[in-house]
Amino acid sequence: MDKNKVYIFDTTLRDGEQVPGCQLNTIEKIQVAKALEELGVDVIEAGFPISSPGDFNSVVEISKAVTWPTICALTRAVEKDIDVAAEALQYAKHKRIHTGIGTSDSHIRYKFNSTREEIIERAVKAVKYAKKYVEDVEFYAEDAGRTDNEYLARVVEAVIKAGATVVNIPDTTGYCLPAEYGEKIKYLMEHVDGIDNAILSTHCHNDLGMATANTMAGLLNGARQCEVTINGIGERAGNTSLEEVAMIMKCHNDINLHTDINTRKIYPLSRTVSSLMNMPVQANKAIVGRNAFAHSSGIHQDGVLKNVTTYEIIDPKDIGLDDNNIALTARSGHAALKFRLEVLGIKPSKEKLDILYQEFLKLADKKKEVNDDDLLVLAGVERSENQHIKLDYLQVTSGMGVRPVASIGLDIAGEKFEAAASGNGPVDAAIKALKNIIKRNMTIKEFTIQNITKGSDDVGKVHMQVESDGRVYYGFGVNTDIITAAVEAYIDCINKFSK
Ligand code: KIV
Numbered sequence: 158m159d160k161n162k163v164y165i166f167d168t169t170l171r172d173g174e175q176v177p178g179c180q181l182n183t184i185e186k187i188q189v190a191k192a193l194e195e196l197g198v199d200v201i202e203a204g205f206p207i208s209s210p211g212d213f214n215s216v217v218e219i220s221k222a223v224t225w226p227t228i229c230a231l232t233r234a235v236e237k238d239i240d241v242a243a244e245a246l247q248y249a250k251h252k253r254i255h256t257g258i259g260t261s262d263s264h265i266r267y268k269f270n271s272t273r274e275e276i277i278e279r280a281v282k283a284v285k286y287a288k289k290y291v292e293d294v295e296f297y298a299e300d301a302g303r304t305d306n307e308y309l310a311r312v313v314e315a316v317i318k319a320g321a322t323v324v325n326i327p328d329t330t331g332y333c334l335p336a337e338y339g340e341k342i343k344y345l346m347e348h349v350d351g352i353d354n355a356i357l358s359t360h361c362h363n364d365l366g367m368a369t370a371n372t373m374a375g376l377l378n379g380a381r382q383c384e385v386t387i388n389g390i391g392e393r394a395g396n397t398s399l400e401e402v403a404m405i406m407k408c409h410n411d412i413n414l415h416t417d418i419n420t421r422k423i424y425p426l427s428r429t430v431s432s433l434m435n436m437p438v439q440a441n442k443a444i445v446g447r448n449a450f451a452h453s454s455g456i457h458q459d460g461v462l463k464n465v466t467t468y469e470i471i472d473p474k475d476i477g478l479d480d481n482n483i484a485l486t487a488r489s490g491h492a493a494l495k496f497r498l499e500v501l502g503i504k505p506s507k508e509k510l511d512i513l514y515q516e517f518l519k520l521a522d523k524k525k526e527v528n529d530d531d532l533l534v535l536a537g538v539e540r541s542e543n544q545h546i547k548l549d550y551l552q553v554t555s556g557m558g559v560r561p562v563a564s565i566g567l568d569i570a571g572e573k574f575e576a577a578a579s580g581n582g583p584v585d586a587a588i589k590a591l592k593n594i595i596k597r598n599m600t601i602k603e604f605t606i607q608n609i610t611k612g613s614d615d616v617g618k619v620h621m622q623v624e625s626d627g628r629v630y631y632g633f634g635v636n637t638d639i640i641t642a643a644v645e646a647y648i649d650c651i652n653k654f655s656k
């Protein structure tokens with residue numbers, strides 16, 4: 158075994174996907190899983206099968222679609238969960254069950270109303286039960302970050318004895334300091350009998366902005382697997398980002414750790430995940446943010462022009478950010494569009510490319526230059542072509558001194574409907590007109606408009622949350638006309654609750 162190899166366990170499709178509004182359908186999950194396989198991850202956590210039929214189905218389909226990485230399914234330390242996970246994994250070429258239970262005093266007392274001894278018994282029982290189905294069983298000690306080290310060592314020893322191949326030490330609440338988390342891993346490496354029979358894994362949340370630092374501290378002290386997500390997405394402040402730990406290990410030869418990640422695939426996959434999940438990457442995000450390689454101060458620009466290493470520690474090509482990041486225009490042909498989409502990790506069929514090309518031409522007519530972000534949005538628009546309710550047309554009159562008025566046309570499963578309304582603003586008028594057709598109790602809970610790059614000809618992205626019958630639905634719209642984008646986001650929500 159290569160002692161310096163770090164196994165990359167990607168949980169974008171499980172922990173990452175738990176973020177409200179980031180849910181993907183099965184086809185989108187397969188797209189991400191295949192891209193993760195090409196990226197070179199070792200393990201893909203594909204879902205929590207007992208949690209919903211959708212999650213179950215995704216684990217089944219990802220298991221069929223992917224060959225090399227191990228497919229992992231999450232469970233609680235509950236027999237029924239493990240039965241369902243084993244069933245979902247039936248087609249996986251390499252499979253792992255990830256079972257576990259909370260081990261901090263707070264979890265033991267308030268979540269389980271139990272005792273430390275009873276928790277060890279339940280942990281051992283779950284691992285033994287999972288071993289009946291698969292050889293590769295990972296155990297997670299939830300809230301290990303706040304678990305007393307001596308007790309944690311007893312838990313880890315017991316589950317390794319029961320057959321766990323990997324033991325996950327999650328800093329579930331993102332509370333640990335890097336030195337503290339590193340110490341924890343070191344303590345386990347030094348005090349657990351049989352530690353050589355398993356791999357310790359890091360799983361660090363980013364609540365205090367220390368996820369990557371904690372993960373690296375864990376790896377430097379003996380952990381050999383890290384659990385990460387693309388762009389660091391995940392519940393609350395997110396998980397450790399894959400791209401950060403992969404690039405740290407690539408840049409720092411001095412620490413002598415390596416992964417099998419093909420780092421040139423990082424950037425396209427980052428954009429794909431951001432686009433599919435409607436989750437913008439912050440501009441100054443390490444490695445994949447828009448400004449990560451942009452030198453704007455005069456002193457920096459001067460230095461970089463003289464010698465790029467003066468201010469750049471990473472060659473942008475190493476993450477797949479190519480120099481020819483040229484915006485397309487209305488005069489660009491099919492081939493240029495296809496090339497650019499492929500650079501971004503999108504490989505459309507001939508028919509899909511034709512549809513996308515028509516959408517691209519419409520956008521290029523409105524916007525002089527169509528850039529990578531626009532293309533990803535277009536690919537997303539194409540995804541929603543076969544929605545039940547579609548916007549046929551929208552006309553809005555608004556401005557200083559006039560009451561905004563909107564008329565709208567909807568296509569509902571092929572049937573045409575029209576209505577008009579006025580409101581206190583153009584969006585209000587358009588939504589009221591729409592509600593004159595779809596008469597249902599619906600309230601907007603959140604509404605954000607963002608530009609993608611800059612300029613008054615930019616594309617506007619709208620994220621919306623609409624409540625209906627006590628449930629909240631997330632919708633997304635994109636258009637150079639922000640009123641249209643808002644109405645499209647609203648319709649996206651309606652399409653979700655009328656499914
Ligand atoms: O953060 C956490 O503790 C988890 C476990 C379920 C692995 O996600």
Ligand code: ZN
Nearest residue numbers: 172327329360
């Ligand atoms: Zn987690």
